[in-house]
Amino acid sequence: MALRINIAKNLLTALQVKQAKPKEKEYLLGDGGNLFVRIRPNGSKYFEVIVRINSKKRRIF
DSSP, X not given: OOOOOOOOSSOOOHHHHHHOOOOSSOEXXXXXXXXXXXXXXXXOEEEEEEEEETTXXXXXX
């Protein structure tokens, strides 16, 4: 079994995360790899990593 690692193309910066504004619906801000920041309508922000395990997407908060 080969292990594939996605290298981020557009690294998220602290400034990008800090300046991300809430919208009507929650959305993801990604770095081009597996790291995302979920921004919710109430302004809360959560980091999550999305990986594939046995061909299924799994989110790690």
